[in-house]
Amino acid sequence: MRYDYNPFDKSFDEINPSDLARLFSVAEGWYVEYKQEVPNASAIAKSVTAFANTYGGWLFYGIAEKSKDDAVAGAFPGIACEDADGVLQRIRQAVANHAQPSPYFRVKALMGPVEAIGLPEGRCVIMAQVPWGPEAPYIHKDGRIYRRVGDGSEPRPESDRFILDQLWSRSVKITQQYADWIGRELETSEAEENSPFVRLFLIADFWSDHSSMNGISLRRVREIISDVNGNYTIPFENVYQTSGGFICRQTAYNDPEMLGLTWKLGGNFQSEVIIPLSKFRRDSLDELGDWFEGYKHIGRFLQLCEKQRYLRPTVIDLNILLHVLLGITRIQTALAKEFGWTGPVFAKMEISGVWRTIPFVDTSYVLDEYEKHGLPLGLRDKISIRTGTDQGSFIELDGLQDDDIEKHRILMATKLFVIIALALGIPPIADPDGDGSDFSDSVADFLKAGERALEAQKKRTQRG
The missing domain is CATH 3.30.950.30 (Schlafen, AAA domain)
Known part of the structure; x- marks a missing residue:
C-alpha cells in the first residue's frame, strides 16, 4: 500500500x-x-x-x-x-x-x-x-x-x-531514527579532541507526514549559503554535494583540514550545523588579557578570576555566538522559502568540549552576576540540551507565518542563544531577579559585545 x-x-x-x-x-x-x-x-x-x-x-x-x-x-x-x-x-x-x-x-x-x-x-x-x-x-x-x-x-x-x-509502534520507529542521528558521536581529529563545539540539529517535517517538499539544486544551495548581502552574514566558501545531501564549510582564514563552521544539509530539509567555539588557556592572567585585547570588560573579568582563585582559567569566548546564530537563522529562513516550508522547525542542541571551562561574555551585567554568585565552571565535557526522543523534547521554532522575516529570524536566533547561555551558566537577562534591564536590552548588549569581539579578532589576524 x-x-x-x-x-x-x-x-x-x-x-x-x-x-x-x-x-x-x-x-x-x-x-x-x-x-x-x-x-x-x-x-x-x-x-x-x-x-x-x-x-x-x-x-x-x-x-x-x-x-x-x-x-x-x-x-x-x-x-x-x-x-x-x-x-x-x-x-x-x-x-x-x-x-x-x-x-x-x-x-x-x-x-x-x-x-x-x-x-x-x-x-x-x-x-x-x-x-x-x-x-x-x-x-x-x-x-x-x-x-x-x-x-x-x-x-x-x-x-x-x-x-x-x-499503530502504536509508528512513532517509535521515527523517533529512534532521530535518536540514532543525534546520538552519533562528532567525528574530530586527534588535534580537535578537546575542542569545544555546539551541534545544532534542525528538523522540518518531523513526522514526514506533509506533502513532498520542493527539491533544491547544488547551484541554489551555493547561492543561498554564500550570500553576503545584508546583516549577520556567515558565508560558506566550500560547498559540495554528497550522497546524503550537501556539505557547506567555512574555510576562509581557517585551516581547511580542521572542523570549522560546517552545515550538513539533507535533501529533506534536515540539517546538522557544527559551530566551533573559541577556547583559550594561557600561562597567566596577564597573557590571557593580551589575547582579549579590545574587549571592553576583559580587565574586570580577569580581576574576578583572580579574586575567585582561577589563576590559569580555560575560557570559552561566547561573544560572537549570537552573531553566528543570526547568520544561521538567516540562511535557514532562506532555505525554508526554497524548500516551500512554512511550518515549525524542531531543534536539538549539544555542547561538547566544555569540561572545566569558564564562559566569558563581554557585558557588565553578566560580570555583575559573576561577582555576586561566582564564576560558572563547566562540570561536564558534553551537555545535551533537552534529552529525550519524543517530539516534546525538541525545541520548537515557529514557522514562516509572519511577514516580517527579519523579526522571525532574530527571534529564532535569540531563543537558541538563550538556551545555550543557560546551559553554560550565563544569565540570559540583566538582573534575573527582575530589578534591571529587560530582555531586549540584554540582547542589545550581547550584540554589542559580539561587534567588539569581531573587531578584536580582525586586529589579531592583521597582527598575525
Whole structure:
C-alpha cells in the first residue's frame, strides 16, 4: 500500500477546481471518500482519524458517488460558497474536539463554477488531505480506533490486536531514527579532541507526514549559503554535494583540514550545523588579557578570576555566538522559502568540549552576576540540551507565518542563544531577579559585545 497517494499528481496547494474532473475515474476506497453533504462533527472526525490511522487519503464534501456498484465521482452538486468558511472551521473544530491526539491534515474550498464537472456558480467542493499519521493510533471521542478497510466507503472500528500494536509502534520507529542521528558521536581529529563545539540539529517535517517538499539544486544551495548581502552574514566558501545531501564549510582564514563552521544539509530539509567555539588557556592572567585585547570588560573579568582563585582559567569566548546564530537563522529562513516550508522547525542542541571551562561574555551585567554568585565552571565535557526522543523534547521554532522575516529570524536566533547561555551558566537577562534591564536590552548588549569581539579578532589576524 502507498502512504503518498495523490489522485491529482500535483501538490495540495497547486490543485485548482478544474482538477476535480480527475475524480470521475477515482473510486472510493482505501484513499478516497466522497460525501454529498457535510456530516456532523463525530462523522467528520471518524473519517479523518481513519485515514490517519491507515495510509492517509483524501476527503471530499460536495461530491456524490456515481452508484454503489461504481463508486467513482458521479456528480458535483457542491456546498454553498457562502458557507465555505464556516464549513472549514467546523471541520477543524470537529477533529480537534473529537480526536486524541489530533492528526495533521489540510483542508480548503475549491470554488465553482466549473462547467466540465457541472459544479454550479456559487457552489464549491471542500477538499481535505489527510497524511498517514505517525502518532497513531488516533482515538475517536467515542473510544474507538477507526481505519479504512478495502474498498469500503465508511471507516470501521479496529479490534485486531496485531494491527493495534503496529499503530502504536509508528512513532517509535521515527523517533529512534532521530535518536540514532543525534546520538552519533562528532567525528574530530586527534588535534580537535578537546575542542569545544555546539551541534545544532534542525528538523522540518518531523513526522514526514506533509506533502513532498520542493527539491533544491547544488547551484541554489551555493547561492543561498554564500550570500553576503545584508546583516549577520556567515558565508560558506566550500560547498559540495554528497550522497546524503550537501556539505557547506567555512574555510576562509581557517585551516581547511580542521572542523570549522560546517552545515550538513539533507535533501529533506534536515540539517546538522557544527559551530566551533573559541577556547583559550594561557600561562597567566596577564597573557590571557593580551589575547582579549579590545574587549571592553576583559580587565574586570580577569580581576574576578583572580579574586575567585582561577589563576590559569580555560575560557570559552561566547561573544560572537549570537552573531553566528543570526547568520544561521538567516540562511535557514532562506532555505525554508526554497524548500516551500512554512511550518515549525524542531531543534536539538549539544555542547561538547566544555569540561572545566569558564564562559566569558563581554557585558557588565553578566560580570555583575559573576561577582555576586561566582564564576560558572563547566562540570561536564558534553551537555545535551533537552534529552529525550519524543517530539516534546525538541525545541520548537515557529514557522514562516509572519511577514516580517527579519523579526522571525532574530527571534529564532535569540531563543537558541538563550538556551545555550543557560546551559553554560550565563544569565540570559540583566538582573534575573527582575530589578534591571529587560530582555531586549540584554540582547542589545550581547550584540554589542559580539561587534567588539569581531573587531578584536580582525586586529589579531592583521597582527598575525
